[in-house]
Every structure is written in structure tokens, then in C-alpha cells.
Amino acid sequence: MTNRPVRVAVQLQPQHATYETIRDSAAELEELGVDILFNWDHFFPLNGEPDGAHFESWTMLAALAEQTRRVELGALVNCNSYRNANLQADMARTIDRISAHGTGRGRFIFGTGSGWFERDYTEYGYAFGTVGQRLDALAHNLPVIEERWARLNPPPTRKIPILIGGAGEKKTLRIVAAHADIWHSYSDIPTLERKLAVLAEHGRAIGRDTTEVEISAGVLDSIAHRSFQDADELHQMGTTLFTIGLSGPDYDLTLVADWLAWRDQKNT
Known part of the structure; x- marks a missing residue:
């Protein structure tokens, strides 16, 4: 089991809500003590009314970075193939700098993935391609992003953490x-047990100890509603970030206090 502290994140899905509600909920969640605020990088709702209210990810993250003081923030996850790699790096650095007000240390997490929701692509004019093509683009762009961070003036305030979402084994x-x-x-x-074994094998192939990678789990319905047995087992397997x-x-923020109490018990 890892020695990392348990952290709790909340993904405020930017759908079916006013911006004022999103803003006020973010403030309340920071006050409650969540560790990370996420949104997502889509252009339309993923459930409910397909043409319901929806807001864009990156501009919202910049606003939340200015609004908040302590909580980390990012997208769960950015879609790599919507934007040029160098532009992604610059936007990430800028939000990192915005979020550093008061402390000098940025709070931005660069969550990213290959993209999957076809409507986002077709309605906004992006080439959807294949799963393999989108993953190849992600593999190509990440070194470009990391290189651009090293060249920007001013640079990021810290090594911006990279979060990658997805579980494809190859x-x-x-x-x-x-x-x-x-x-x-x-x-x-x-599934997590199998995936961790595959991840470790990939690490050995490139000479990296993948225990360095923090394991993050989306809270499924089976563990969301005040039943922490599965969460305890995931933690025993090395998961330390629960979203x-x-x-x-x-x-509805009523679940959050229970998760924060569970986190604090684990970190005692």
C-alpha cells in the first residue's frame, strides 16, 4: 500500500447548470475541504437533455483558478485532439500562473486523454478519426507539451502534474x-488489479517504476453512496485519489462530507 495521502476530488460536470451555480458550488466545495476540483472537456452534455446547457472547460478553469485559493483544479479530462499541443502547454502554464496568486505555487493539474465523444468532433469541425489515431496523437503531443513548458517565459511555477485518463492496455x-x-x-x-499489472509491465519496458504514478479512481455508483468497503479495497490496492x-x-454536495470524513480517517 502506498504512503501517499488519500485525496478526494469532485468533478463539477459543466452541464445543465448556470455558471453562477457552478461558481458557487466550487466555492462551497473548497470551503468543505475537497482536494481537487475537476470539470470535463466536452461541448455538449454527456447525459440528460442532449442539447441542454453546457460550458467550455479551459475558460472555466481559468476563472476557477482566480476564484479559489487552495484547491487544485483541472479537467477530467482535456481532449488532446481539439487543440495544438503547444497551445495546450501555454494554456496550462497560464492557468498554473493564475492559480498561484497568494502563494506563488500553481495548483493546475493537466488532465488529458485522447477523446471519445464523436458529437464534440463532428459539430465543432474536428477530425474524429479512429481510437488508434487519437491515441497516437496523444503519445505524439505529450513530449511536445513537456518541451514547450520548458521554453515558456515565464515558465510554470512547478512541474505541472500530468493526469492521463483511460484504461486501454496496449x-x-x-x-x-x-x-x-x-x-x-x-x-x-x-479490473484495477489486472490494469496495474499491465501498467507495471509497460514501466519495466521503458525503465520506469510505475509505483511513482498516483492511482485515481472515479467513484462508481457501487461505492458512491456511503458504502466504503469497495473504497477501502481500492485503497489497499494503491488508489489514493477518489473522484x-x-x-x-x-x-448535490451531501455525499462529499462523508467522503471527506473517510479521507481524514484514512490519513490519520
Whole structure:
């Protein structure tokens, strides 16, 4: 089991809600003590009314970076293939700098993935391609992003953590082994056990100890509602970041306090 502290994140899904509700919920979550605020990088709702209210990820993250003082923030996850790699790096550095107000240390997490929701692509004019092509583009772009961070003036305030979402064993986990500080998936316990073994094998192939990678789990319905047995088992397997997904129009924060109490008990 890892010595990393347990952390709790909340994904405020930017759908079916007013921006004012999102802003106020973010403030309340920071006050409650969550560790990370995430949104997602889509252009349309993923559930509920398909044409319901929805807001863009990166511009919202910049606003939340200015609004907050302590909590880390990022997308779960950015879609790599919407934007030029160098532009992604510059936007990430800028939000890192915005979020550093008061402390000098940025709070931005660069969560990224290959993209999957076809409507985002077709309606906004991006080439959708194949799963393999999108993963190859992610593998190509991450070194470009890292190189651009080293050349920007001013540079990021810290080594921006890279979170990679996805669980494909042949390509995604190979990219995780090469680049990620955090790996995020929605895996149940047997699946996570298998995926961790695959990740470790990719690490050995490139000479990296993948125990350096923080393991992040999306909170599935089976463990969301005040039943922490599965969460305890995931923690025993090395998971230390747990993310609760909340959707508008009104974000129900009642679960969050229970998860924070569980986190604090684990970190005692």
C-alpha cells in the first residue's frame, strides 16, 4: 500500500447548470475541504437533455483558478485532439500562473486523454478519426507539451502534474507509464488489479517504476453512496485519489462530507 495521502476530488460536470451555480458550488466545495476540483472537456452534455446547457472547460478553469485559493483544479479530462499541443502547454502554464496568486505555487493539474465523444468532433469541425489515431496523437503531443513548458517565459511555477485518463492496455497504459504523474480510470477491483499489472509491465519496458504514478479512481455508483468497503479495497490496492462526479442543474454536495470524513480517517 502506498504512503501517499488519500485525496478526494469532485468533478463539477459543466452541464445543465448556470455558471453562477457552478461558481458557487466550487466555492462551497473548497470551503468543505475537497482536494481537487475537476470539470470535463466536452461541448455538449454527456447525459440528460442532449442539447441542454453546457460550458467550455479551459475558460472555466481559468476563472476557477482566480476564484479559489487552495484547491487544485483541472479537467477530467482535456481532449488532446481539439487543440495544438503547444497551445495546450501555454494554456496550462497560464492557468498554473493564475492559480498561484497568494502563494506563488500553481495548483493546475493537466488532465488529458485522447477523446471519445464523436458529437464534440463532428459539430465543432474536428477530425474524429479512429481510437488508434487519437491515441497516437496523444503519445505524439505529450513530449511536445513537456518541451514547450520548458521554453515558456515565464515558465510554470512547478512541474505541472500530468493526469492521463483511460484504461486501454496496449496504448493508453503505455502512454501512462511514459508520461503520467496520475492515472485515472473507472475500474472495479478485479479490473484495477489486472490494469496495474499491465501498467507495471509497460514501466519495466521503458525503465520506469510505475509505483511513482498516483492511482485515481472515479467513484462508481457501487461505492458512491456511503458504502466504503469497495473504497477501502481500492485503497489497499494503491488508489489514493477518489473522484465524485456531480451533474447540474443543482449539484448535490451531501455525499462529499462523508467522503471527506473517510479521507481524514484514512490519513490519520
